[in-house]
Amino acid sequence: MVQLRDIFLALCLVGCTVSLEVQITPSHGEISLGESKFFMCEVVGVARHIDWFGPSGDRIEPNRPDITVTRNDESSSTLTLYKAGTENAGTYKCVATNGDQQGESTVKVKIFQKITFTNAPSPQEFTEGDNADIICDVVSSPPPTVLWKYKGARIQMEKDVRFKVLSNNHLQIRGIKKTDEGSYTCEGRLMARGEIDLRVIKVVVNVLPTIRVWQSEVNATADVGQPAMLTCAVDGYPEPMVTWTRNEVVLEAGEKYSFNDDGSEMTLMDVTKLDEGDYTCIARNKAGESEQELSLRVFVKPKITYIVNQSISEMEEQVTLTCEASGDPTPTISWSAGERVFTEGEQAHLNRIYQASWTRPEQHKSLDGNVVVRSDARVSSLTLKYVKYTDAGQYLCTARSAIGEDDKLAYLEVRYTPKIHGAVAVYTWEGNAVNISCEVMAHPSDVSIIWLRDGLQLPNSNTTNIKIFRSPSASYLQITPESENDFGSYNCTASNEMGTEAKEFLLIPAEVPSAPSISEVRPFSTTAQIQFEEPESTGGVPVLKYRAEWRAQGRGGWVHRVYDVQDGYTSEATITGLKPDTSYEVKLSAINGKGEGESSPAEFFKTEPVRNPNPPKLQGALQPKGNSLKVSWIKQDDGGSPILHYLVRFKPVQVSEWKPEIRLPSVSEYVILSGLDWDTEYNVNVVAENQKGKSEPATMSFRTATEPEAIPDLGDEAALSMGIMLWAGILVVVFVLLLLAVDVTCYFVNKCGLIMCLCGKSGTGTKGHNLEEGKAAFMKDESKEPIVEVRTEDECTANHNAAGPTEPNETTPLTEPEKIFSDEKGKLGEAELSNAMTEISAEHNSIIQTKTSESKA
Numbered sequence: 077m078v079q080l081r082d083i084f085l086a087l088c089l090v091g092c093t094v095s096l097e098v099q100i101t102p103s104h105g106e107i108s109l110g111e112s113k114f115f116m117c118e119v120v121g122v123a124r125h126i127d128w129f130g131p132s133g134d135r136i137e138p139n140r141p142d143i144t145v146t147r148n149d150e151s152s153s154t155l156t157l158y159k160a161g162t163e164n165a166g167t168y169k170c171v172a173t174n175g176d177q178q179g180e181s182t183v184k185v186k187i188f189q190k191i192t193f194t195n196a197p198s199p200q201e202f203t204e205g206d207n208a209d210i211i212c213d214v215v216s217s218p219p220p221t222v223l224w225k226y227k228g229a230r231i232q233m234e235k236d237v238r239f240k241v242l243s244n245n246h247l248q249i250r251g252i253k254k255t256d257e258g259s260y261t262c263e264g265r266l267m268a269r270g271e272i273d274l275r276v277i278k279v280v281v282n283v284l285p286t287i288r289v290w291q292s293e294v295n296a297t298a299d300v301g302q303p304a305m306l307t308c309a310v311d312g313y314p315e316p317m318v319t320w321t322r323n324e325v326v327l328e329a330g331e332k333y334s335f336n337d338d339g340s341e342m343t344l345m346d347v348t349k350l351d352e353g354d355y356t357c358i359a360r361n362k363a364g365e366s367e368q369e370l371s372l373r374v375f376v377k378p379k380i381t382y383i384v385n386q387s388i389s390e391m392e393e394q395v396t397l398t399c400e401a402s403g404d405p406t407p408t409i410s411w412s413a414g415e416r417v418f419t420e421g422e423q424a425h426l427n428r429i430y431q432a433s434w435t436r437p438e439q440h441k442s443l444d445g446n447v448v449v450r451s452d453a454r455v456s457s458l459t460l461k462y463v464k465y466t467d468a469g470q471y472l473c474t475a476r477s478a479i480g481e482d483d484k485l486a487y488l489e490v491r492y493t494p495k496i497h498g499a500v501a502v503y504t505w506e507g508n509a510v511n512i513s514c515e516v517m518a519h520p521s522d523v524s525i526i527w528l529r530d531g532l533q534l535p536n537s538n539t540t541n542i543k544i545f546r547s548p549s550a551s552y553l554q555i556t557p558e559s560e561n562d563f564g565s566y567n568c569t570a571s572n573e574m575g576t577e578a579k580e581f582l583l584i585p586a587e588v589p590s591a592p593s594i595s596e597v598r599p600f601s602t603t604a605q606i607q608f609e610e611p612e613s614t615g616g617v618p619v620l621k622y623r624a625e626w627r628a629q630g631r632g633g634w635v636h637r638v639y640d641v642q643d644g645y646t647s648e649a650t651i652t653g654l655k656p657d658t659s660y661e662v663k664l665s666a667i668n669g670k671g672e673g674e675s676s677p678a679e680f681f682k683t684e685p686v687r688n689p690n691p692p693k694l695q696g697a698l699q700p701k702g703n704s705l706k707v708s709w710i711k712q713d714d715g716g717s718p719i720l721h722y723l724v725r726f727k728p729v730q731v732s733e734w735k736p737e738i739r740l741p742s743v744s745e746y747v748i749l750s751g752l753d754w755d756t757e758y759n760v761n762v763v764a765e766n767q768k769g770k771s772e773p774a775t776m777s778f779r780t781a782t783e784p785e786a787i788p789d790l791g792d793e794a795a796l797s798m799g800i801m802l803w804a805g806i807l808v809v810v811f812v813l814l815l816l817a818v819d820v821t822c823y824f825v826n827k828c829g830l831i832m833c834l835c836g837k838s839g840t841g842t843k844g845h846n847l848e849e850g851k852a853a854f855m856k857d858e859s860k861e862p863i864v865e866v867r868t869e870d871e872c873t874a875n876h877n878a879a880g881p882t883e884p885n886e887t888t889p890l891t892e893p894e895k896i897f898s899d900e901k902g903k904l905g906e907a908e909l910s911n912a913m914t915e916i917s918a919e920h921n922s923i924i925q926t927k928t929s930e931s932k933a
Contacts, residue, residue, distance in 0.1 A: 096121050096172045096179030105168070105185035107160040109217070114156040115183055116148075117170030124174045126153040131166020131185075162187050189217035191264040191273040199278035203363045208252040210277060212245060212262030220271075225261035254313065257281040285312035285359035287368040296347045297479055298376045304344045306370050308357035316359035316366075327355075349374050349404070378407035378475035380484045389574070390492035394461040397486045401454050401475035407482075409456035411449060412472045418447050418458060465492035468519065493575030494518035496568055498550075500579075503586040503616025505670045509556040512581045514568035516549060521572075525551040528567040555583060587615035588673040589666040592622065597681040601656045601716035604681060606649045611666045611673065621667040624649050629659040629680060638667075656716030657685040686716035689764040691774035696760070702781030703754050708746035709762055709774065717766035718742065729757040729777070754783035 097120035107113045117126060128136040128145045136155070138145045142164070146154045157164055165187040171180040195213035202208040214220055222245040224231050231247070233239050238250045249256055256279065263274040288309040296304035310316045318339035320327045327333050327342070334343045340359075344351055352374040358367045382400035401407050411418045448459040460467050468490035474483040497515040504510035516523055527534040527544060534553065535542045541562065545552040553566060563585050569578040589611040596607040606624065620641055625634040639649045654660065659682045665675040692709035699706055711719060719742040725734045726749060740747060752758065758780070761773040 096123055096174060096177050098170055098172045098179040098181040100168075100170050100181045100183040103183060105183050107157065107164070107185060107187050109161065109187055109189045110159050112156065112158045113160065114154050115168065115170075117153045117155065117172070117181065119151045119172040119179065121172075121177070121179075122150050122174055123172035123177075123179075126170065126172045128153065128155045129169040129171065131168065157185070160185075160187050189215055190269075191216040191220050191266060191271050193262070193264070193273070193275050196262055196275040196277060198276065199280045201280045201282055201362065202249075202252050204254055204281050204283045205251055208249045208256075208279070208281075209242070210247040210249070210260055210262075210279060212247070212275060212277065214245060214262065214264040214273075216264065216266055216271070218266065218268065220264040220266050223263045223265065225263065227258055228261070252281055254281045254283055281313070282361065282363035283311070283313040284363040285310055285316035285361055285366045287357060287359055287366050289357075289368050289370060291370070293371045293373055296344075296351075296372060296374050298347055298349045298351075298374045300377070301346060304347045304351070304372060304374075306342045306344070306355055306357070306372065308340050308359065308368055308370070310338070310340050310359040310366075312359065312361050312363060312366075314361050316361040319358050319360070321356045321358065322353065344372070347372075347374055349376055374404070375477075375479050376402065376404040377480040378403035378477050378482045380473060380475055380482050383473055383484050383486050385487040385489065387489040387491070388463050390463060390465055390490055392463060394459055395463055395488065396457050396459045397471055397473075397488065398455065398457045399473035399475075399484075399486070401456075401473075401482065403454075403475065403477050403482075405477050405479075406454060407475040407477040409451060409454075410474050410476070411456070411458045412474065413469060418449055460488070463490055465490050465495060465517070465519070489519070491519050491574055494523055494570035494572055494577040496570055496577055496579040498568075498579075498581065501582045501584055501616075503584050504555070504557060505586045506557045506559065506562075508669060509554055510583070511545075512553040512555065512566060512568075512583065514551045514553070514570070514579070514581070516551070516570045518570065518572045518574070520574070521548075523570050523572045525568065525570045527551070527553050528569060529565070534566075553581075557583070557585075560585070584616060586617045586668070586670045587613070588671045589613060589615045589619050589668050591674045591676040592664045592666050594662070594664060594676055594679045597662065597679050599654075599660075599681045599683045600713045601684045601687060602654050603650055603652045603713060604654060604660070604662070604683065606651065606662060606664070606679075608647060608649070608664055608676070610645075610647070614666075615668050615670055615673070617668045617670065618644065619666045619668050622646060622649060623665045623667060623672065623675075624651055624662060625664075625675070626651050626654075626660050626662040629661050654683050656683050658683050684716070686768055688769040689713065689715040689717075689719060689766050689771045691771040692722070692762055692764050694760070694762055694774045694776045696776050696778050698778065698781065699748065699750075701750075702784065703752045704748060704750040705752065705758070705760075705778055705780070706746055706748050707760055707762065707776070711764065712771075714764070715766055715768055715771075717768050720765050720767065723763040723765060723770070724760070726758055726760045728753060729759055734761075752780050754780055756780050 099118050099120075101116045101118065105113070105115065117128070119126060126147060130136050130143070136143055136145050142158055142161075144156045144158075146156070148154055153170065155168060155170070165185055167182050167184045169180055169182045171178065173179075191214060193212065193214050195211055197211065200208075200210055210224075212222065212224075214222055222241070224239075224241060224247045231239050233241065238252075240248045240250070242248055245262075247260065247262075258279060260277045260279055261274055262277060263272065265272045288311070290307055290309065294304060294306055296302070306320075308318055310318055315338065318335075320333070320335075320339070320342050329335055332345055334345065335341065340357075342355070342357075352372055355370050355372060356367055357370060358365060378401050380399060380401045382398065384398070386395050386397055388395040397411075399409055399411075401409055446461045448461065450457045450459070456473070458471060458473075468488055470485045470487055472483055472485055474481060495517045497517070498513040502510055502512050514525060514527070516525060525546070529539075532538075535544060541556045541558050543554040545554065551568065553568075555562060555566075557563060563583050566581045566583060567578055568581060569576060571577075590613040592611050593609045594606060595609055598605040598607070604626075608622075611619065618641070622639045622641070623636055624639065625636040627634045635651075635653070637649075637651065639646065649664070651662065659680065661678040661680050663675040663678045666673050690712035692711055695708045695710075697706045697708070698704070707724070709722070721742055722740045722744055724738040724740060724747055727734045738747065749758075749760075756779065758778055760776050760778070763773050764771040
């Protein structure tokens with residue numbers, strides 16, 4: 077192009093006359109609305125003037141605000157359109173002149189609208205249930221096609237009739253739901269230009285608050301310092317805030333009310349009756365507000381508000397106690413005194429009547445007709461007619477409702493003349509002092525009491541054998557009869573401000589009791605138990621003792637024994653020292669302070685023949701160490717033959733084999749089983765044996781204690797000290813055993829020594845005891861079995877007549893025998909003593925020999 081222009085210029089210089097050539101670049105002018113664009117007009121040749129003309133044909137002046145024309149050089153000019161509008165559309169012409177030379181060119185400018193979103197806000201909020209119009213205003217030229225998408229997928233209008241695109245291209249959702257919430261895409265398209273643009277609009281669905289109430293009525297109790305809570309469970313979007321009102325006044329947090337974070341829970345502190353009523357819970361959010369009414373019902377525990385003490389004289393007709401109570405619900409009121417509830421059944425019926433209608437008070441009487449209860453609403457009265465002194469005391473008024481109760485006492489004071497009590501007839505005998513009691517009840521209690529006989533006040537100069545003693549509530553006349561004249565009537569007169577009361581008392585001579593009657597005799601081999609009935613007449617004074625007398629039937633002298641009465645009653649006695657298979661007769665007499673009465677008719681019985689002894693009665697006591705047991709026994713009937721020895725066996729319950737049997741002399745009373753296993757249950761059998769045979773085993777079970785914690789290590793020095801002490805103890809024991817052996821030998825050979833001094837000729841029991849102890853100790857050393865300790869009676873002679881509860885003997889309570897037997901009955905025969913000594917000596921020598929061999933080894 078430059079070359080052509082140069083050629084053209086050269087031709088002009090040589091005088092050729094040629095028109096100017098004008099060209100506009102770009103040759104087509106399409107401008108998007110609002111955009112800016114420039115056009116360049118180029119001239120071939122030299123042009124003095126280059127002008128631009130607008131669509132209206134007017135020349136465009138330079139430096140206009142919307143359109144500018146700029147001369148670049150002698151052959152070009154630029155037209156610039158700024159932010160083109162629709163009024164800028166049309167044909168623009170560029171004209172170049174140079175003298176009489178001229179040239180022009182045109183360009184057609186078209187203004188078009190590209191896809192533009194003029195109003196598509198995000199987010200857009202709606203209320204659930206509303207018809208939502210999602211706004212998306214989009215323009216273009218030509219008008220665009222608008223499409224709507226939800227979560228990336230095109231909305232199928234034909235599938236969900238709730239969705240609809242309106243004529244203005246807005247998306248309408250009828251009855252929008254919370255599930256419709258999310259991101260929607262508004263997309264504009266121009267098929268002619270292949271142009272596309274979109275906007276993402278976030279749709280928020282607000283949900284109107286809803287309120288769920290767990291309890292529309294809340295119960296609370298007043299005046300107990302406890303709070304009450306009202307709760308509204310609220311739902312909605314955005315999360316609602318809750319406020320509370322009462323009587324249209326908003327409740328604020330403070331000393332009385334407190335709220336949780338969202339206000340859905342309101343707590344009322346220290347509830348009172350004034351807090352009762354309706355409360356409104358209001359929930360608000362963007363979608364609106366909802367409210368719910370809750371009721372607080374405040375109950376009040378029963379409280380007795382009025383009750384007073386009353387005072388009355390016994391002569392007056394009636395007195396009324398009144399009790400008033402408050403509370404919600406209205407309490408029922410009842411009256412009681414001690415264990416007695418007045419009109420309990422009728423009152424329950426009355427309560428039902430009152431609950432139905434409080435306008436008609438009812439009246440009911442107790443069975444005796446002297447107590448009347450009236451109740452009306454919150455007031456109840458208790459009326460006592462024909463008041464007696466026994467009606468005085470405390471009356472309890474109790475108000476009850478479903479939430480609690482309250483009670484208060486009212487004291488009824490009854491003023492009355494003295495009431496005299498006491499035994500009218502008093503028995504005694506000459507020389508025996510006795511008290512006549514004049515017990516007085518009175519109110520006021522300031523009472524004067526005097527004693528009279530034959531109109532004369534006692535004591536006086538003629539009554540040296542009478543004394544009077546006084547206590548706050550009684551007067552005692554002490555009489556020591558000296559002759560028959562002292563017996564007879566005595567008068568006690570008591571006075572207070574209310575009046576005077578007198579009572580006659582009789583002093584009657586006592587007699588000896590009548591004979592008791594024997595109802596049954598239960599004989600055994602050497603004992604017999606007598607069952608009897610008390611005398612029909614005690615003579616006016618208590619029976620103190622009973623005397624039993626018995627003898628072989630029809631021969632010999634009577635043997636007797638006296639039995640003391642304990643706890644005021646005795647109905648059996650046990651006689652001992654009987655011979656087996658022998659007939660006896662027995663009779664009883666009763667003894668009181670006056671003396672001994674007649675004996676009962678004799679009863680005849682026969683003792684049983686010689687037989688096996690009865691098993692002993694066992695008692696067990698766990699020792700302080702915890703793994704030792706003291707097994708004690710009480711000898712029962714010996715079957716008519718002396719007990720020779722006791723046989724003791726024991727074993728753990730879970731073990732089948734018994735430990736070696738322990739044989740103990742007949743005088744033994746107990747055995748201590750030591751070194752037992754800890755926390756183990758044991759069985760123990762004890763058998764008594766006489767010449768006839770063995771008794772059935774007496775059995776008992778026990779459990780040892782749990783093993784204590786181990787003793788801390790004492791160290792080498794302590795262990796050494798303990799070892800030395802142990803050996804020293806062993807040496808002392810060996811020395812004592814040797815000394816005992818020598819002493820026993822001296823006793824048997826020369827009839828001298830310590831044992832001889834202690835027991836004399838009848839010392840076999842002690843010797844047998846000591847020898848058996850040595851035998852038990854030896855068994856412990858040899859077998860490594862639990863240590864066995866044996867104790868016997870203090871007496872050296874065995875008692876063959878003892879018996880226990882199975883066959884009663886002299887050890888039975890209330891039957892302690894008197895020392896009535898001769899010395900011959902308390903000793904062994906010479907032959908029996910000799911045999912026993914021989915047996916014990918042989919056993920002892922065997923033990924000494926074994927022990928000596930063991931020491932040498």
